[in-house]
Amino acid sequence: MQNDQLALAQTRGSVDPRVKRPLPAWVSTTALLLPTYGWLTLAVFLPLLTMLGFSFMSATPMGKTPVEFTLKQYRAFIDQPYLLRIGFNSLMMGFWTTLFCAILGFLAAVALVRATVGKAREALLVLILLPFWTNGLVRVFSWTMVLRENGFLDNILHMVAPDAGSISILYTRYAVVLGLVHGYLPYMILTCYIALVTIDDAIIEAAASLGARWWTILYKILIPMAAPGLISGAVLIFIPVIGSFMEPRILGGRVGVTMGTVIEDQFTQAFNWPLGASLSFTLLAVVLAIFATFSGVLRGRTAG
Amino acid sequence: MTNVKVKSVAKTYGPIPVLTDISTEFPEGSFTSLLGPSGSGKTTLLRIIAGFIKPDEGVIMIGNNDVTNVPVWGRNIGMMFQSYALFPHMTIAQNVAFGLERRGIKGEAAHKEVDRALEMVRLWGFGDRTPKQLSGGQQQRVALARAIVIKPSVLLLDEPLSALDRRLRQEMQVELLRIQRESGLTTIFVTHDQEEALTLSDKVAILDRGRIVQIGDPETVYEKPLTRFAAEFLGDSNFLSGKVENGAVRLSNGTVVRSDSALPGNGADVTLAIRPEKMSLATADSQPNRLSARITTVIYAGPVLSYILETPDGLPLKLFAQNRDGRVLREGETVSLSWSPEHTIAVAN
Known part of the structure; x- marks a missing residue:
């Protein structure tokens, strides 16, 4: 087979039009990178640029009002100081959700890695991923059934203690965080699982042989070694959570006013796209500032 | 401590x-x-x-x-x-x-x-x-x-x-x-x-x-070594099996082999282990235990020569020889091997 090809090549000689000169390196590099960057441009940069453009307009460019260039949308936080409080609440919502996800997700991942083997581990992983296959809206609404007055939670309580009052936490910030933790926990479990599964059993055994008990192993070995998983999980959760609007709206009711819902309102209710866009970019800037600060801290820790 | x-x-x-x-x-x-x-x-x-x-x-x-x-x-x-x-x-x-x-x-x-x-x-x-x-x-x-x-x-x-x-x-x-x-x-x-x-x-x-x-x-x-497994796992061994006869062991081909190990009573089955480096090519004054065998493979490893041999009745044997005089035997040659009763160890199967 190889010999045949060789013989053919020889008979064709050097005049074969199908034998091409190699392309210059920059051409092939560009060609190979084009799909990735092309897709990024289409799906990320163009929409973002459009939104950035909107944020400098005085009105949504679809009505009859003349559109002018303005920076006033970015003064929203100064003109409407209540936005500051909403922004702060959103950040706190993100903080608590990320914290609870980190604690629960990390412990779940540890249990998954350390306590199970083979088939059992695969089955548990599938169970963790299962909520992803159901509609998010359905998941959030099912929480209202559980948390409302005379809901599932109250019913269980009343079976044990019939005279007890309602423990409904629906339409509170707790309910919002609960719903968000439920929705975003799998991200943390998976990122931590990936980080933990690479840790050699012998490292944990070595620590135990040197006198470390389980809590020492946890905070001296497992958490530092799985830090990359915790960090990427936190990033994956914090960003969507502070911009979330579905969970706050359904589970938070009156108290569920967040940056996410405010921005959504600008687009869907108030039809003020420029304000919605400028709020989005302000939020983006805050998030980037937070991560820049933290990555500096983390880099400082690993270097020192 | x-x-x-x-x-x-x-x-x-x-x-x-x-x-x-x-x-x-x-x-x-x-x-x-x-x-x-x-x-x-x-x-x-x-x-x-x-x-x-x-x-x-x-x-x-x-x-x-x-x-x-x-x-x-x-x-x-x-x-x-x-x-x-x-x-x-x-x-x-x-x-x-x-x-x-x-x-x-x-x-x-x-x-x-x-x-x-x-x-x-x-x-x-x-x-x-x-x-x-x-x-x-x-x-x-x-x-x-x-x-x-x-x-x-x-x-x-x-x-x-x-x-x-x-x-x-x-x-x-x-x-x-x-x-x-x-x-x-x-x-x-x-x-x-x-x-x-x-x-x-x-x-x-x-x-x-x-x-x-x-x-x-x-x-x-x-x-x-006490058992065949020990003799085989730690180092190499040649194994001969036969029946005890008047304080010695008669192999199935009729050869009588002497051993310094304690042997069971007459007629009992016994396995003997001999280390390949304890065997040597027989010369006039050599040991009482002898077997003749044909060389099937020669492995030349510099200081040590390994020979893989086969007795006429098909028993595989190994021999490690020091490369002292630079003489290497050829494959196909038939040689006589000898070893001492002291190095003939009765092992449990």
Whole structure:
């Protein structure tokens, strides 16, 4: 087979039009990178640029009002100081959700890695991923059934203690965080699982042989070694959570006013796209500032 | 510095017995190798002594303490693993200090101990590096320093040299032996490398299917194997089988072979083991035991020549000869082999 090809090549000689000169390196590099960057441009940069453009307009460019260039949308936080409080609440919502996800997700991942083997581990992983296959809206609404007055939670309580009052936490910030933790926990479990599964059993055994008990192993070995998983999980959760609007709206009711819902309102209710866009970019800037600060801290820790 | 006693230890995984009634003692300051093929239970025994596995039955004593129900972290053991198992997120000094910290030794006192341990493994001044910046051999030295710095009651080594290349492994063997002698630590060493076991240990225990088939000093275990398995696993052996006849053994081809071993009564079946290097090409004044055989393969390895032979009735034999006069026999030649009754060992099947 190889010999045949060789013989053919020889008979064709050097005049074969199908034998091409190699392309210059920059051409092939560009060609190979084009799909990735092309897709990024289409799906990320163009929409973002459009939104950035909107944020400098005085009105949504679809009505009859003349559109002018303005920076006033970015003064929203100064003109409407209540936005500051909403922004702060959103950040706190993100903080608590990320914290609870980190604690629960990390412990779940540890249990998954350390306590199970083979088939059992695969089955548990599938169970963790299962909520992803159901509609998010359905998941959030099912929480209202559980948390409302005379809901599932109250019913269980009343079976044990019939005279007890309602423990409904629906339409509170707790309910919002609960719903968000439920929705975003799998991200943390998976990122931590990936980080933990690479840790050699012998490292944990070595620590135990040197006198470390389980809590020492946890905070001296497992958490530092799985830090990359915790960090990427936190990033994956914090960003969507502070911009979330579905969970706050359904589970938070009156108290569920967040940056996410405010921005959504600008687009869907108030039809003020420029304000919605400028709020989005302000939020983006805050998030980037937070991560820049933290990555500096983390880099400082690993270097020192 | 303490001895370790294992009393009637048994362990089964489901229906499979991994260890059956193991009782032995590892004397204070001794270096014992647990030698056996994979699945023989040697690693399980080590891990039971370490406390990673709970035995179904039996007692583990470290010194005068029954530690059978003491968890790993309370046993004061030093352990080395095949994969080094250094903590990758800590510096070398932090790695070595880990066990000291667990014992409440911190600050200047810990610093001194760490320095001394690193000096002992000839890695003084490497404290600020991370495990990634060291070679495999250096990492294993750090693991050794980390294990001995806590002054453990017993040093447990789980095939620690298997991941190193040949040169480095021999270097580390010397180092390990020096440090073991200096520290006087009771050491239990799991290996499947017979040469390593012979070189390093005061005592070799050969395990087969969950039992210790023989335990003794390397010379005795090698020269006087008790079972066919021991003779085959530790070094090479030729096996001859026959029936006892008037204090000697008559083989199936009629040859009579003499042995200094205690033989069973007349008519009993017996297996004899002869080391290939104990056989020689017969000359006029040679030994009473003789067999003639045809050379089928010649393996030239420089200082040693290995011949694979076959007797007329089809019995395979091996012969190791020193390459003393540069004469190499050809394949196909028929030669006469001889050996002494002293080197003819009766073994249990």
